[in-house]
Amino acid sequence: MSLTLYYHPLASFCHKVLIALYENGTDFDRRIINLGEEADRAELEAIWPLCKFPVLRDHERHRDVPETSIIIEYLDRHYPGTQRMIPADWDDAQDVRLWDRFFDQYVQGPMNTIVVAHLTGLSCDQTKERTKLKTAYKMIEKRMATRSWMCGEAFSLADCAAAPALFYAATVLPFPEEYHHLQSYFERLVARPSVKQVLDESKPYFSMYPFADDIPERFL
Incomplete structure (x- = not known):
């Protein structure tokens, strides 16, 4: 191999x-x-x-x-496959890279800060971190009103970043009920076979996650 x-x-x-x-x-x-x-x-x-x-x-x-x-x-x-993760077009590629960084920095980032604080006992301003997540959720809700995937009609690097970021972020700050576009996007992500496989393989380890009680039953 x-x-x-x-x-x-x-x-x-x-x-x-x-x-x-x-x-x-x-x-x-x-x-x-x-x-x-x-x-x-x-x-x-x-x-x-x-x-x-x-x-x-x-x-x-x-x-x-x-x-x-x-x-x-x-x-x-x-090691390319049929699903290209970075578009060939430069402008499209830049958009994908932007939203990839967005999910890593502004969704994963605050979520990880809260989780690490819980694990270590170190203090953090959880209100500040959740406010960052609220802003990120609002931006995603607006963007997903006009598209199927984060950067258009094709699944990309940005969606690879979005799936785990949103999955874990929702355990520390649930999506607002009125954010229907965000919720629909999340459902498309978790229904994707690649994402479903990853979550299925995680099941034996979810008990190690400090907010395991907030993972929806359907994923357990």
Whole structure:
């Protein structure tokens, strides 16, 4: 096998890369990393000293590729499938990259801050973080009024980022009932076979998530 993914099935950023891999049926080996295990942590740190997953190892090209967006672009370039994650058109590609960063920074970001504070006991301004999520939800609601996927009619890198970000964000701040476009978009995401597969594989690990009680029963 040419590719090995170092990841954990519960981690939202790992979900993002898994969705891209499943979209195109890309073959890869799995190396689940438990950061609580010294040997696993040392193995990951030897590959990527910042000790963050996911990391993709390309055995054929002798390259280790970190960072979710970079991994997906790398796959698009060297292991392309029928579902292109970055459009060929420059302007369309820039739009996809913008909304990819949006979900990583302004949905995943506040959600992760709240989760980490809960896990570690460190203080954070949860009102401030939830206000960021409210603003992000409002922007998504407006944008999805005129499109099926985040950047038009084709599933892309931006949607890979959106699925796990929204899934976990909803556990710390539910979507407003009046945001029908946001809710419809989320339903399209979780019905996507690649996303469904990722969530199904996460089920055995959901009990480890600090807000597991807020995950809807249908995903358990």
